[in-house]
Amino acid sequence: MSATPLSALLEQARAAVRSRDYAAAIAHYRQALTVDPESVDALEGLAMMxxxxxxxxxxxxxxxxxxxxxxxxxxxxxxxxxxxxxxGQYQKAVDTLRKGIQRNRKCADAYYNLGIAQRKLNMPSLAISAYKEAIRLDPQLVEAYQNLGNLYTEMGNYQLALANYRKALELRPDFEKARLGLEKAEEAIQRSKASANPFGRLVNTSSVAPKSVPIVTRELSDADREFDRQRVRLLCEELQRLTADCLAQLKNKLEAGILDVQRSAAEGQFKNLGFVGAANEFQDAFRNWLELRQQLKRKALELRAHEELINTPQMPPSP
Structure with a gap:
């Protein structure tokens, strides 16, 4: 009895996939590989199954x-x-996905998967950049909005979390994970508001002393102090994460990228794939580093502004 032709085995495998009989599909793809061990269709079908x-x-x-x-x-x-x-091999995922991005810089799924890996590697700023690029390439990628919402929630940036959860629900109203994330972010905002003075810091114009009166220290309620402590803690944690991400980007990506470009240039390989890939990798690393540096600068300014607010003296009440 003659062996089943490769094309027939591949068609049987695809039919099994369509009927959701994945075990049969895997068996057919494996049998196809016994006919042709280098069949790309059989290898890819088997890998995906x-x-x-x-x-x-x-x-x-x-x-x-x-x-x-x-x-x-x-x-x-x-x-x-x-x-x-x-x-759970996230560093291997990052390295492999970057090779894919070198070959196709317009694949939203590549950046989406890169964001997942970078988040797990505790590099939230890089993960945010990856998710944003995925959304730029595919504005309908609802899971990217949801994952961005999760990241912003973890970082305490609840307003941005809300915006991304709402966008995810706009695209997919029955997206349960986004709905739960939205509720969690809204609850966190309410808790933050409840921990602060509900009336804010009001100015009684009738009690403002003349400018010649000595300045005294601002008096804060316990709720004010707790709110300030939480805000400073969150800002410091974000600064610490951003600093770690910047240093990691410099050490692991920019330095390696410079060495790869220098090596290719020294070998005179300006037109081959190795040089093009090294140059693209360096450009990606440098762009990510610039974004991280900008985020770090913004957070430092935000912390400084908060410090100035807390340290702003107030005038004592008039006698």
Missing amino acids: LLATGSYAAAVEQFQRLVLLQPMEARHYINMGAAYNRL
Whole structure:
């Protein structure tokens, strides 16, 4: 009896996928690979089925075979990066996804998966930049808005969290995760308001002393002090995260990018893929570093403004 042709096995696998019989699809793809071990269609179909059914390590193995056969195909790196994310191997995910982005800089899914990995690596500022780029490339990518909302909630920036959760719900009204995130952010805002003086800091114009009267220290209520402590703590935590991200970007990305560009230039490889990839990687790293530096500057100014508000003296009441 003659062996089943490759094309027939591939069609059987695709039919099984359409009927959601993933076990059968995997079996057909594996059989196809016995006919042609280098069939890209069989390898990719098998890898995607393994990824969909939770066999992430096995999926990575197939994607690794694919990038050897098609080293310029971005989607293999991007899908492998997603598999690394599922395995919890986030640094490998970042490295692999950047290779995919080098080959296709217009893939929203690549930046979305990059944001997931960077968030898990405790690099929230870089994750925010990645999610924003994913949204720029695909404004309908509802999960990116939801993940941005989660990040902003973790950072205590509840207004931006609300905006992103609302956008996610605008695109998908039944998105339960976004609805729960929205409720959580709204509750956090209400708690912050409740911890402060509900009447704010009002000025009684009739009690303002003449300018010649000596200045005294501002008196704060317990609620005021607690609100100020929370605000300063959040600002300091954000500054600490941003500083760590800046240093990591300088050490791990910019320095490596400069060395790669210098090495390619020294070898006279200005037109080959290695030099182009090194140059693109350096540009990405430098752009991310500039964004981090700007965010760090804004937070430092915000902390300074808060300090000035707290330290602003008030006039004593008139006798």
